[in-house]
Amino acid sequence: EHALITIMATSGTTTTFAIKAITVQRIYYNYPVTHVNGILFISVMHLLAFSIAGILKRYLVWPASMIWPKTLMSCCLMRTLNIENQTETTKTRWTMSRSKFFWLVVLFQFLWYWFPGYIFPLLSMFSFICMIAPHNIVFSQITGANGLGLGVLQFDWNACVSFFDSPILVxxxxxxxxFVGFIIVIWILTPIIYYTNTWDSKKMPIISNRHFDINGNFYDPVKVLNKDLHLNETAYAIYGGIRMTAGQAIRHGFMFAAFSAAIMHTILYHVLGVPIDIFSSLVLPGNPIGFLTLRAFTHSCQYQIIPPRITFCMLLICPIVAGIVQYITAIYLLNHVPNICTHENPSWKCLYVETLYTSSIIWGAIGFVKTFGISSIYSPLLFGLLLGLVLPIISWFLWKKFPNIKWLAFIHVPIIFVTTNNIPPAPAGEYTTWFLVGFIFNFILYRYAHAWWEKYAYVFSAAMSCGVAICGFIIFFMLQNNNIEFPEWWGTGGPTRDGCPLEIANYSGYVVTG
Incomplete structure (x- = not known):
């Protein structure tokens, strides 16, 4: 029963892509949907996802090799809370029960989260190196959390797992x-492209989840769209194409490489990916709303799985209920939170939504051909497709040629290329602490305190998230929802929330605000 309740609840906890698409349409394109259409759209996304997952469960669920680490964490938690005595079969010097450990960690995290979640937001993304010289533009771009994130630390579990889930599960x-992919993209290639002013990169920040015009201001798609929100070729010729930050450009090049690398890796090792953005851009050129809709459909199909048959009825009902609740919640927030999803309200910046809006411009409004075609300044990024085909062959050849070198078997080129697919919306500073936690748990503790890791690691991850959820619920509904904000002070981190205001400036120190 506990497992079924958990499955029912988790089937509707993640914000659906449909909600993000509806939010983008309303905020950025002034294209609101009716309540009936919105709820139906969200419910269809859920049901379609479970339907496709049901078709593919023979390949994605039943095989023993198809391990879903996040599900293992949930299973560990449920066993801890229900049948711990029956599962404690291994004798170990760690005598504290998992359930006691769980509740102690929940209590600790509940108390601690008051600081990064309300009192001391700077702890969520602490650019402590940047604070040495916060008015130095280059230094800020390199060390700021929203820049290259060098030396950034997080003391907030919620921030650490907000974009990548728990590092303990990886x-x-x-x-x-x-980490290798991150270093190559963010700490090597991006600064090279930026500080050599390739593609006029210095007119823009070094990394941003927005696109820009030729003058370095935010790109305004309204200037190139008709009233029906389709591309106006004449207006586009006058206004010009988009300009991407150095980080965004390299990210797209690696995305192309990840696609071709996944195909080659499929042939050599067995993995597959689908280039949804490219496909939707070619099928629906100059149509940002169509892009948002198609992307919502495809994302729902890719990332959902269904549990066994006995939960079918619940999984049929829960998505509908969840869709209605999510839609009502989204509309409530859009109507009652001032300046939501804008930089004027740093507590509600909606990074995923803003990034989706940017994607709707590049893949929907403007289109793949105009942005990356032969005549585009960004056409060299298409060489990523060739790179993605070649490198898996090289790594596979080396693995076969030198079987005694064990680490060669762990080189995974598609993962290296796809590393920064979340930058943006995730700030680069998000990665360093995530890697550090993963190193501590899955290398040091796994190797040198394996009994502890085996007994407590997944429970620790679940408990930290539970503590955050309880505290965050109280903070929002009792305080923030009643406009009771903690007074501004040094620990709030200023407008960027990490104490590094010039990290989002261009090379001249200008910060684009609108």
Missing amino acids: PFWAHVNL
Whole structure:
């Protein structure tokens, strides 16, 4: 019963892509949907996801090799709370029960989260190195959390897992591949592109989840769209194409490489990916609303799985209920939170929504051909497709040629390329602490305190998230929802919330605000 309730609840806890699409349409395109259409749209996304997952469960759920780490954490928690005595079969010197450990960690996290979640927001993204010289533009761009994130630390579990889930659930070999990709993209290629002023990068911030015009201001898609929100070729010719930050450009190049690398890796090792954005851009050129709708459909199909048959009825009902609740919640927030999803309200910046809006411009309004075609300044990024085909072959050849070198078997080129797919919306500073936690748990503790790791690691991850959820619920509904904000002070981190205001400035120190 506990497991079924958990499945029912979790089937509707994640914000659906449909909600984000509806939010983008309303805020940025002034294209609100009716309540009936909105609820139906969200419910269809859920039901379609479970339907496709049901078709694919023979391949994605039943095989023993198809391990879903996040599900393992939930299973560990439920066993801890219900049948711990029956599962404690291994003798270990760690005598504290999992349930006691769980509740102690929940209590600790509940008390601690008052600081990063309300009193001391700077702890969520602490750019402590940047504070040495916060008025130095280059230094801020390199060390700021929203810049290259060098030396940024997080003391907030919620911030650490907000974009990538728990690092404890990711095996260490994957952490290494991800970290290598991060270093190559963010700490090597991005500064090279930016500080050599390739593609006029210095007119823009070094990394941003927005696109810009030729003068370095935010790109305004309204200037190139008709009243029916389709591309106006004449207006586009006058206004010009988009300009991407150095970080965004390299990210797209690696995205192309990840696609071709996944295909080659499929042939050599067995993994597959789908280039949804490219497909939707080619099928629906110059149509941002169509792009948002198609992307919502495809994302729902890709990332959902269904549990066994006995939960079918609940999974049929829960998405409908969840869709209605999510839609009502979204409309309530849009109507009652001032300046929501804008930089004027740093507590409600909606980074995922803003990034989706940017994607709707590049893939929907403007289109793939105009942005990355032969005549585009960003056409060299298409060489990423070739790079993605070649590198998996090289890594596979080395693995076969030198079987005694064990670490060669853990090189995963698609993971390396896909590392920064979340930058943006995730700030670069999000990665360093995430990698650090993964290193501590899945290398140090796994290797040198394996009995502790085996007994408590997943329980710790679940307990930290539970503590955040309880405290966050109280903070929002009892305080923030009643406009009771903690007074501004040094610990609130200023407008960027990390104490590094010039990290989002261009090379001249100008911060684009609208």
